[in-house]
Amino acid sequence: MNLAEPRSLFPVSRRYAYLNHASVAALPTPVVTAMDGYLQEQSLKGGQALEDWDERLEGIRQEASRLIGAHRDEIVFTTSVSHGLNLVAAGLRWQAGDNLICAETEFPANVYPWMNLQRRGIEVRFAPARANRILVEDVVSLMDGRTRLVAISFVEFGTGYRNDLAALAEACHERGAYLCVDGIQGLGALQFDVRHVGVDFLATHAAKWMLGPIGAAFCYIRRDRMPLLDPVMAGWRSVVDRDNYYRYDSPLRPGGERFEPGSLNAVGLVGMAAAIDLLLTLGLDAIESRILELTSYLIAGLQARGCTITSPIARRQERSGIVCFRHPEVPAPELGERLCAADVIVSVRGDVVRVSPHFWNSEEDIERLLAVLNGSPTGWRKPGGSTRQLTEGPSLPRVIRPPAHPPLLLRQTPN
Numbered sequence: 347m348n349l350a351e352p353r354s355l356f357p358v359s360r361r362y363a364y365l366n367h368a369s370v371a372a373l374p375t376p377v378v379t380a381m382d383g384y385l386q387e388q389s390l391k392g393g394q395a396l397e398d399w400d401e402r403l404e405g406i407r408q409e410a411s412r413l414i415g416a417h418r419d420e421i422v423f424t425t426s427v428s429h430g431l432n433l434v435a436a437g438l439r440w441q442a443g444d445n446l447i448c449a450e451t452e453f454p455a456n457v458y459p460w461m462n463l464q465r466r467g468i469e470v471r472f473a474p475a476r477a478n479r480i481l482v483e484d485v486v487s488l489m490d491g492r493t494r495l496v497a498i499s500f501v502e503f504g505t506g507y508r509n510d511l512a513a514l515a516e517a518c519h520e521r522g523a524y525l526c527v528d529g530i531q532g533l534g535a536l537q538f539d540v541r542h543v544g545v546d547f548l549a550t551h552a553a554k555w556m557l558g559p560i561g562a563a564f565c566y567i568r569r570d571r572m573p574l575l576d577p578v579m580a581g582w583r584s585v586v587d588r589d590n591y592y593r594y595d596s597p598l599r600p601g602g603e604r605f606e607p608g609s610l611n612a613v614g615l616v617g618m619a620a621a622i623d624l625l626l627t628l629g630l631d632a633i634e635s636r637i638l639e640l641t642s643y644l645i646a647g648l649q650a651r652g653c654t655i656t657s658p659i660a661r662r663q664e665r666s667g668i669v670c671f672r673h674p675e676v677p678a679p680e681l682g683e684r685l686c687a688a689d690v691i692v693s694v695r696g697d698v699v700r701v702s703p704h705f706w707n708s709e710e711d712i713e714r715l716l717a718v719l720n721g722s723p724t725g726w727r728k729p730g731g732s733t734r735q736l737t738e739g740p741s742l743p744r745v746i747r748p749p750a751h752p753p754l755l756l757r758q759t760p761n
């Protein structure tokens with residue numbers, strides 16, 4: 347299969363220029379077929395359909411581990427990024443006075459699990475974003491002898507900045523800290539190998555770039571870090587002798603399964619496995635190259651129309667599948683609406699439009715977006731004003747800053 351062929355596997359392409367993978371994937375047909383097959387089987391056979399479930403689950407675990415270069419024992423099936431990060435946050439044995447470092451521009455899924463530790467006397471420090479980049483030296487300058495962990499995204503959701511995870515991992519390990527990564531905005535789009543990068547913990551979710559269903563997710567825990575985590579949830583599936591229902595002294599499973607207390611989202615995981623299979627068949631190197639080719643095409647088109655690219659794009663290694671921009675005249679929410687009306691699907695994040703094409707998108711999809719920016723042949727007509735042709739805009743990205751937060755305290759709901 348080459349990269350052009352799979353467009354036909356994405357029915358969404360019949361109507362939409364779907365450029366919104368940083369939000370929710372449009373499911374490809376092999377994923378839907380796999381889930382449908384599973385549901386049909388259960389409908390015809392009930393529990394008999396599950397007879398080989400443990401074997402199938404093992405196949406899915408192997409598939410997930412292949413995607414990130416891990417060992418099957420290091421995979422924990424979860425339902426979301428939040429679920430995976432909470433396993434790490436709640437499971438680590440913190441001491442009051444420890445601290446951890448997060449960053450500005452992180453999605454809240456990677457903030458609240460850490461702020462929730464404040465009740466245990468843990469300090470959460472925020473690295474600043476400079477020109478939408480989180481610099482390793484800024485993270486390092488916040489570290490001290492009590493820093494236990496750095497929690498950061500592979501790719502920042504609102505800027506597309508690809509963090510330098512390898513450098514962060516090195517900085518952490520030199521200082522006796524761990525690196526915990528929210529992988530959702532990169533995995534499935536960009537090449538990634540846990541061994542090369544050196545992360546200790548990672549949580550992801552199939553529903554975006556991995557092209558899988560919502561609610562199918564997994565977490566990676568480096569094998570030698572596994573004993574550092576208390577299993578905050580235990581159940582019948584987390585123990586070795588799980589089919590011996592009246593035995594209550596079975597030890598915990600040695601691998602990541604110990605963090606899976608009960609039955610899993612079977613249909614979701616079947617879909618996720620089909621999605622990973624598609625990604626691995628095509629190859630993440632080819633997928634990444636194609637995405638960067640499409641984003642380059644997009645960036646050139648946007649710049650020619652005077653838009654400001656707010657995503658850091660100076661170096662290839664800081665780029666991702668996400669491109670954010672501001673139009674010189676039309677505010678992002680209005681532009682988002684105009685694009686949606688033209689069946690061009692993107693997201694609006696703050697004052698920028700976020701575009702996120704996947705490998706199966708085409709230059710024509712991007713042209714559909716650019717055509718909306720062109721407006722009428724004479725350009726955008728300002729209400730009551732004159733018609734302006736778009737010109738080259740300022741090229742410096744504006745920094746997106748979340749509202750000032752210190753002191754950041756996760757508040758208790760009053761009883």
Ligand SMILES: Cc1ncc(COP(=O)(O)O)c(C=O)c1O
Pocket residue numbers: 425426427428429453455456499501502503528530531550551
């Ligand atoms: C960076 C990032 N992390 C996490 C999530 C989602 O978290 P969860 O899987 O917990 O719903 C999103 C978007 O929905 C995201 O952009």
